[in-house]
Amino acid sequence: MPHPILEILPTGASIDDDGTLRIAGCRVDDLAREFGTPAIIVDESALRARAREYRTALTSRRPNARVVFASKAFPATAVQRVMVEEGVGLDVAGGGEILSALRAGVDPALMVVHGNAKTTEELRIAVDAGVGLVVIDNSDDVDRLERLVPADKRQDVLVRVIPEVESSTHPHVQTGQVGSKFGLTAPAAARLIERIQASPRLRMRGVHAHVGSQIMDPSELAAAVAPLAALGTFDVYDLGGGLGARYTYDEHPASVDGYVEALLAAADAHLPAGAEIIIEPGRSMVNGSAVTLYSVTTVKRDARTFVAVDGGMGDNLEVALFEQRYEAALAGRLHDEAVEDVVVVGRHCESGDVLIDPLRLPEVRVDDLLVVAATGAYTHTMANNYNGYRRPPVVFVRDGEARAVIRRETWDDLFARDL
Numbered sequence: 001m002p003h004p005i006l007e008i009l010p011t012g013a014s015i016d017d018d019g020t021l022r023i024a025g026c027r028v029d030d031l032a033r034e035f036g037t038p039a040i041i042v043d044e045s046a047l048r049a050r051a052r053e054y055r056t057a058l059t060s061r062r063p064n065a066r067v068v069f070a071s072k073a074f075p076a077t078a079v080q081r082v083m084v085e086e087g088v089g090l091d092v093a094g095g096g097e098i099l100s101a102l103r104a105g106v107d108p109a110l111m112v113v114h115g116n117a118k119t120t121e122e123l124r125i126a127v128d129a130g131v132g133l134v135v136i137d138n139s140d141d142v143d144r145l146e147r148l149v150p151a152d153k154r155q156d157v158l159v160r161v162i163p164e165v166e167s168s169t170h171p172h173v174q175t176g177q178v179g180s181k182f183g184l185t186a187p188a189a190a191r192l193i194e195r196i197q198a199s200p201r202l203r204m205r206g207v208h209a210h211v212g213s214q215i216m217d218p219s220e221l222a223a224a225v226a227p228l229a230a231l232g233t234f235d236v237y238d239l240g241g242g243l244g245a246r247y248t249y250d251e252h253p254a255s256v257d258g259y260v261e262a263l264l265a266a267a268d269a270h271l272p273a274g275a276e277i278i279i280e281p282g283r284s285m286v287n288g289s290a291v292t293l294y295s296v297t298t299v300k301r302d303a304r305t306f307v308a309v310d311g312g313m314g315d316n317l318e319v320a321l322f323e324q325r326y327e328a329a330l331a332g333r334l335h336d337e338a339v340e341d342v343v344v345v346g347r348h349c350e351s352g353d354v355l356i357d358p359l360r361l362p363e364v365r366v367d368d369l370l371v372v373a374a375t376g377a378y379t380h381t382m383a384n385n386y387n388g389y390r391r392p393p394v395v396f397v398r399d400g401e402a403r404a405v406i407r408r409e410t411w412d413d414l415f416a417r418d419l
């Protein structure tokens with residue numbers, strides 16, 4: 001029986017006769033030699049296929065609807081470029097994401113700008129670039145835009161509303177519940193909408209809600225539609241992102257088709273016919289196309305067996321942030337029988353720097369390659385320099401060819417800002 005990790009690896013993964021993993025035709029031992037470890041490896045064809053799956057699922061059912069990729073899930077210029085090439089717009093939160101989206105060649109009209117604390121500088125970058133939609137989170141956004149938008153222009157905006165939907169995801173990634181720091185309650189949103197409608201610099205186009213992230217049941221996402229409809233009739237309804245991605249053998253998030261059908265059924269029931277629907281998937285768009293390849297640096301057999309790798313919370317904060325579970329395997333020994341329960345830990349000075357606990361593996365040796373599956377979302381995003389860690393490269397693989405789209409940081413990079 002093939003190793004179960006294949007179920008959650010990118011679609012282009014396979015196992016050689018000697019038990020070594022290949023991703024999109026590239027052997028992982030070759031990738032480790034060429035690019036070093038840790039490395040984030042992206043199956044480019046799988047990434048493109050997922051973008052197309054989303055676009056087709058939505059536009060085949062509703063031609064004037066559109067998908068914008070939530071760049072924060074994998075804010076690499078190369079990933080944004082793939083999305084642009086696949087006909088997907090870009091949701092950007094923050095000046096850097098706007099600038100990288102522009103470098104990726106996005107049509108500014110297809111950008112949606114978010115943020116609960118947008119600065120004047122960021123809004124200036126957005127307005128100067130000619131972004132399609134700015135999502136207003138608070139009245140200060142309106143004050144700033146009224147100062148920034150030139151007298152002969154009007155900026156199209158949406159207003160972010162708290163839909164009062166408490167989803168069954170981890171509290172740290174819920175955003176649509178009463179008391180959320182994101183968006184406005186319905187009465188406050190209604191007041192701000194009136195102000196925007198009277199503004200000579202802004203054009204009120206619609207409303208937005210985002211319930212949270214890693215949500216498995218699409219009915220929880222669709223539950224935001226009726227509260228948005230209650231705010232009035234608009235041209236645009238942006239229903240956010242949030243669909244769960246599959247990380248583990250026992251997780252089964254809804255399919256893209258199932259998710260889109262649930263949203264559009266709610267839209268048909270509550271929203272004006274012909275309104276433009278936007279969705280903003282992030283995690284579920286990119287997670288399954290990438291893996292992280294580590295080398296085992298230490299195996300400590302003591303009270304427990306600690307398998308320490310050459311990365312950790314410097315390249316994956318998802319475990320520490322909201323206890324995300326991952327699956328992993330020894331990438332060069334996929335035919336070996338799993339015989340011991342281990343704790344996979346990182347190299348950082350925190351007891352919380354645990355990648356997987358427990359994990360059943362063959363008898364692990366120093367220098368074994370460990371592949372952690374489904375690491376495309378929010379890993380590169382939140383990579384950091386804790387303990388002088390050099391952030392890993394992002395490597396695209398396709399048809400047996402590999403190319404780094406982001407190189408590993410160098411020691412010099414770590415001191416580039418020293419004055």
Ligand SMILES: Cc1ncc(COP(=O)(O)O)c(C=O)c1O
Nearest residue numbers: 070210213241242280281282283
């Ligand atoms: C406004 C907004 N849209 C979309 C997303 C993407 O969510 P996900 O990555 O869960 O699909 C987020 C994530 O936090 C968000 O804040």
